[in-house]
Amino acid sequence: MLRRGFGGFAYQHIAVQLGIRNAAIHYHFPSKDDLGVALVQRYRGGFHAWVADLPSGWSSWQTLRAYFETYGRYLQGEACRLCPGGALAAEFETLPEPMRHEVRLLMRDIHQWLSDTLETGRREGVLRFQGQPSDKAIELAAALQGGLQTARLIGTQRFYQLLDQLALELTGETPACDAGAMP
Amino acid sequence: MLRRGFGGFAYQHIAVQLGIRNAAIHYHFPSKDDLGVALVQRYRGGFHAWVADLPSGWSSWQTLRAYFETYGRYLQGEACRLCPGGALAAEFETLPEPMRHEVRLLMRDIHQWLSDTLETGRREGVLRFQGQPSDKAIELAAALQGGLQTARLIGTQRFYQLLDQLALELTGETPACDAGAMP
DNA sequence: GTCTATATCCGGATAGAC
DNA sequence: GTCTATCCGGATATAGAC
Structure with a gap:
């Protein structure tokens, strides 16, 4: 979903990767809407867990820098994924109402x-x-969300430069994370 | 397309609005890919025309402010459209290659x-x-592109506040355009 | 150029065996 | 819980009359 969007992926894509049949997926998620809602809930739960696991000693800038790095991770591998919010906000008009609620x-x-x-x-x-x-x-x-989308057009390197730019403006100095050197 | 994305709109949507049949559209645009490419080319041509029509006396900030206002216009009416780049970058993975080229x-x-x-x-x-x-x-x-997408989730008012925020950072003062007062 | 009618395909969903 | 087989609707696309 993060690569092709909710309307862009099919049960078939999942079935092939898992080596099963798409009827098997319908057993766990009766409708595609159900699957979509479960996915967004998982993303939200993951975010909460991520926030809860932040070291208590970290400064605001350290946590923010770590948050930036989670976005860099979407580009790793050959996947070139979007962040959940960016993928779903873009096709918000065509999402079923239960999914819209979760995205909000x-x-x-x-x-x-x-x-x-x-x-x-x-x-x-x-x-x-x-x-x-x-x-x-x-x-x-x-x-962050717009930059991640644009990275697929103009190259991932530009996105890391965007992270550096954001860091520069927030801290007033060359970023300590040196996102430009990320893979 | 700016509301539902390239994969999210159908010939039927156009046909109904124009009061014609979808077969008539195929006469002008044999395949949906052809229609998509033509649309992106039109967007690009429109941007070039817009730049060319800018009053020569305007300062960089005046032109930039005018550019911001074009984004505010996407939200007018009940449409809540995206900018072409934002709509197409989000579903870039599923676009036919000729369209990808135009989007780039x-x-x-x-x-x-x-x-x-x-x-x-x-x-x-x-x-x-x-x-x-x-x-x-x-x-x-x-x-701008990410903010326009998010506006559909959290309300258009927030997007005008984002325009103000961007203006504040670029000029160092309260925005002269007062985007927050836009409809 | 637009129409009616239809072909064709794809994806979500269901039935029932195992 | 997964399978095979099938149904169904929607969307692109085409054929041929007007």
């Missing part, structure tokens, strides 16, 4: 976490940005 | 124009940003 929840949680992290980071002096944290959060999320 | 050209032209505009604006002192113009151009384009 996922996006809300990400924005909330980003906003909190940005606010804390600025208060502690490790992050710099103008405007409201909630607005900056939406800008960051949009840039 | 469109994205390249937009990035090039943005980069040039940013560079000029900074040199003339009307725009402020860190890093290379080419990197900032990709960040801007990604934020």
Whole structure:
């Protein structure tokens, strides 16, 4: 789904990879909508687990940098995947309503976490940005999601440069993560 | 296509709106691929025409602000459309190769124009940003495209706030366009 | 150039054996 | 829980009349 979108993948794709028949998938997920909803719920649960597992000693910038790296990971392998939010927001109009609801929840949680992290980071002096944290959060999320999509057109290297650019603006210095050197 | 994506719209949708039959569309565009390629070419031509029509007296910030406003226009009406780049980059994997080529050209032209505009604006002192113009151009384009997609989830108001946020960072002051007051 | 009618294919979904 | 076989709807595409 992260490669082809919800409307772009078929039971057949899964069946071939698992070496089963698509009827077997229908046993676990009666309709494609059910499968879609379960996937988004899994993504959201994964995000919550990721946030919960962050080392408590990390600064806001360290956690934000780690979040950037999760996006870099979507490009690893020959897959060139999108982030869940980017794949699903783009085809939001054609999604069944139950999926739309889950996507809204996922996006809300990400924005909330980003906003909190940005606010804390600025208060502690490790992050710099103008405007409201909630607005900056939406800008960051949009840039990451749009950049990931564009990476498939113009090359992954450009996406790592985008990560560096975002880091440069947030910290005011050359990024410590050196995303440009990532694989 | 800007609402449902290339894979998400059918000849039927067009036929109903035009009050014709889908066979009539096939007369003009034998295959859906042909229609898709023609659409992207039209978008690119429209962008070139838009750039060519910019008043020669405008500053870099005035033209950039006008570019932002074209994105705000995608949200007008009840359509809630995406920008061509955002709609097509998201489903790039499933696009036929001739369309991919056109999308790459469109994205390249937009990035090039943005980069040039940013560079000029900074040199003339009307725009402020860190890093290379080419990197900032990709960040801007990604934020606009991702933000437009996200607007359908969280409301158009948030997108206008994003435009304000981008303007604030580029000019260092409250945006003159007051995008937050747009319809 | 547009119509009616139809061919063709694909993907989601179900029935029933095992 | 997975299989084979089949149904069904939707979408691209074509043939031929007008």
